[in-house]
Amino acid sequence: MSGVPEITVRFWAGAQRAAGHAEESLSVATIGELRQVLTAREELSKICGVASFLVDGRQAADTARLDRGAIVDVLPPFAGGAAPNRRLTFGGSR
Template sequence: MPPSVTVRYWAGAQRAAGIEKETLSAGTVAELRDVLRGRPGLDRVADVASFLVDGQQAGEDARLQEGAEVDVLPPFAGG
């Protein structure tokens, strides 16, 4: 069974999710991205978001540990 992690949504990701955070199960960032792609509103965000795991930038192959905090960060515009 994949570990349970706290997923925190920021900016546009939070608006798309309709919540600030939730607990989900996934073994890697790639698996978590797939879970989010299956959710209405989050599908587009999941395709372009960056992920931080316990405050560190994480790639698709990053393994998730039980109790980790994963931040979902959509692209930010500005200048």
């Protein structure tokens, strides 16, 4: 696809088991588009619906645009990810 960046998607924990591999290259423009592509796959549909997506190590919303060469990590909740409507917090007191 012209104009759509190629990215590397890395799968962790249950997402890796469901995908059947640790990583793959895809051409998508946003995290939302990536989520749609992955949830269209039966084996990944449930996991990617609740997974967090990190772009180059930072949590990203579905509206986040992707640059060529970006590395996107797919983290199921039990591997450090959270449902899309939950906010991740690190450190500090409870």
